[in-house]
Every structure is written in structure tokens, then in C-alpha cells.
Amino acid sequence: MCYDVKSSLRSQLKRAKHYGDTKKIAEIEKELAPLTDLPIHHRQGHSHPKLLIYTNESPEVPVVSQWGLVPFWVKDNTQRKSISKSTLNARGETIFEKASFRDSAKKKRCLIYVDGFYEHHHFKPENESKAKTYPFYIHRKDGEPIIFAGLWSEWLDKETGELINTFSIVTTEGNDLLTKIHNNPKLKGxxxxxxxxxxxxxxxxxxxxxxxxxxxxEDLIKPYPEEELTAYTVGRLRGKDYAGNVEEISNEVVYEELVF
Known part of the structure; x- marks a missing residue:
């Protein structure tokens, strides 16, 4: 799964800078960036942050999109709020089958550029009665942005006339690193x-x-090579000790009791 991300404007604009000119980049920074929630040092998907994505219809210039895909057939805002909670991620194995994703899988795919993402590890410290969760930050070893495969959709709000762009992050089975980190016993794998x-x-x-x-x-939906990623523990991302969307949230924090 992927419910927590870090994303800077620098990472989000990597593709635009590759294809565009200085003037176009300046326009994106002035007109689009203020409409997003960037910089995102840490945001949880359930807060439905707005990022920049590159779609198959606009592969070189990003568009503003909200996390939590809303299919075009959703009837109203009540259904929209409900379904967007369960469409933060899309299992790659079933995107061409599930009603929420199959239209986007065929016609509307996108790329999401981020600095990295966070996952929680379950571990029971010695002398503790139950397991605790320890957050890890995962990113590319070379420091370059991570490119997520995504699906997107447009939904017309009939109450306001607004056309809302939304997206979901496609997931696959974990590589060896994520298998070690992402060990939630409640999940199938x-x-x-x-x-x-x-x-x-x-x-x-x-x-x-x-x-x-x-x-x-379908051949692209596979685990990313473990040797190209690195991970370390960070401060709490949930509860009363959570520092919020601040720059130091992705700094390394060592938990002495954690055996990993």
C-alpha cells in the first residue's frame, strides 16, 4: 500500500523541466503550484492532498489533481466522499477488472513524481505486551524523484459545475525491502x-x-529493484507525537528497542 508520501515542487517538476522551457516552468510555478498542497513533507492519503500529475492527455505539462480517484459515474458528493476513501490505491492485479478503476486503466493513466514514501513496520519490543508500529521513510538511493504509476479521472460536480481531477496510486507485491518493512499481520501480503x-x-x-x-x-506492474531503494526510521506519523507537515518529519529517528 501507499498512504503516506513526501513530495516537493522540485520533484514534481522534474518531468516538466525535461520537456519544457524556462518560461513554461515559471508559469507552472506561478499558476499551478499555489493550487496544490506542496511542499508535502508528509501527508496522509486520507487527507486527500492536491498534487501535480502528468496524464496521458498532458504528458509534458502537469495538472492539479486530488488524491483519491473519483470515477466519472459517481452520482453525488456523498458518494464521492465515500468512494475516494477506498481509491487512494489501486491493486495492479485487478485494475482492468474493478469498476472503480477499469475505465481509467484503459484510458486515463498518469505519473506522480514524489521524493519518497512512508510505510509502517510492526514489531513487538521485549517486555511489551503487544506490537508497536514504527514508520520508515523509503526513497531512491540516488536521490532522484520516485515515479509512481497512477490512474486518474475527471468528475463533474453537478452542484457547482466544477470538473474535479483525481488520482490513485497503483500498487503491486512488495520487493524484499518492503516485505521486511510492510509486515502488517492484518494484510494478505x-x-x-x-x-x-x-x-x-x-x-x-x-x-x-x-x-x-x-x-x-501489465508487464510494468512489478516490484521495483530493492537495491535501488533505501529506508530508515522516522518520527511518529500518527497520534499525539506526530509533528505534522514539517520539513524535519523525514529526518532519521532511531528507536533503540527496534530490532530490524
């Missing part, structure tokens, strides 16, 4: 977001018109 190598990101945005195209997409 460890998960991780689908992270795309830089050189394969464009394939996720390519048209899906034939069965062969679908196979190309």
Missing part, C-alpha cells in the same frame, strides 16, 4: 507502489488500444 524506472515511465502513458498494449502495461 506486503505491498508497495508501482515505481517506474525513468526509462520506462513513458510506456505507462502510451495508448492502450489492443490486447498487446494491455500486456505492456
Amino acid at each position: 506486503p505491498r508497495m507502489p508501482v515505481i517506474l524506472p525513468d526509462e520506462l515511465a513513458d510506456k505507462w502513458l502510451n495508448p492502450n488500444e489492443e490486447e498487446l498494449d494491455k500486456q505492456v502495461l
Whole structure:
């Protein structure tokens, strides 16, 4: 799963800077960035933050999108608020089958650039009666932005006439690192977001018109190489000790009782 992320404007603009010119980047920073919740040092998906995403319809210039995909067929705001809680992530194995995701899987895919993401590890310290959770921050060893494979959708709010852009992060089975970290006993198995190598990101945005195209997409839904990621423990991301969306939230914190 992926419910907690860190994302800076620098990371979010990496793709735009690769394709665009200085003037275009300045316009994005002036017009789009203020509409987002950036910088995100830590935000939980259930707070539905707004980020920049690159869609198959706008692969070079990002658009503002809210985390928690709302399918076009949602009837009203009551249903919208309900469904967006369960569409923060989309299991890659079933995106072409589930009603909430299959239209987007076929027609509306996107890329989300982040600095890194957070996951919780369950561990029972010696002399404790029950297990505790310990948050880890995961990022690329080379310091470059992580590229998530995503799905997006547009939903028309009939009450206001506003066209709302939303997205979901596609997940897959965890690699060895995430298997070790993401050990929640309540889950069927460890998960991780689908992270795309830089050189394969464009394939996720390519048209899906034939069965062969679908196979190309499914081949991208796999664990990211463990050796290219690194992780360390950080301060609490939940409860009374949570510091909030502050820069130091991703600083390393050592828990003496944790054996990892």
C-alpha cells in the first residue's frame, strides 16, 4: 500500500523541466503550484492532498489533481466522499477488472513524481505486551524523484459545475525491502507502489488500444529493484507525537528497542 508520501515542487517538476522551457516552468510555478498542497513533507492519503500529475492527455505539462480517484459515474458528493476513501490505491492485479478503476486503466493513466514514501513496520519490543508500529521513510538511493504509476479521472460536480481531477496510486507485491518493512499481520501480503524506472515511465502513458498494449502495461506492474531503494526510521506519523507537515518529519529517528 501507499498512504503516506513526501513530495516537493522540485520533484514534481522534474518531468516538466525535461520537456519544457524556462518560461513554461515559471508559469507552472506561478499558476499551478499555489493550487496544490506542496511542499508535502508528509501527508496522509486520507487527507486527500492536491498534487501535480502528468496524464496521458498532458504528458509534458502537469495538472492539479486530488488524491483519491473519483470515477466519472459517481452520482453525488456523498458518494464521492465515500468512494475516494477506498481509491487512494489501486491493486495492479485487478485494475482492468474493478469498476472503480477499469475505465481509467484503459484510458486515463498518469505519473506522480514524489521524493519518497512512508510505510509502517510492526514489531513487538521485549517486555511489551503487544506490537508497536514504527514508520520508515523509503526513497531512491540516488536521490532522484520516485515515479509512481497512477490512474486518474475527471468528475463533474453537478452542484457547482466544477470538473474535479483525481488520482490513485497503483500498487503491486512488495520487493524484499518492503516485505521486511510492510509486515502488517492484518494484510494478505506486503505491498508497495508501482515505481517506474525513468526509462520506462513513458510506456505507462502510451495508448492502450489492443490486447498487446494491455500486456505492456501489465508487464510494468512489478516490484521495483530493492537495491535501488533505501529506508530508515522516522518520527511518529500518527497520534499525539506526530509533528505534522514539517520539513524535519523525514529526518532519521532511531528507536533503540527496534530490532530490524
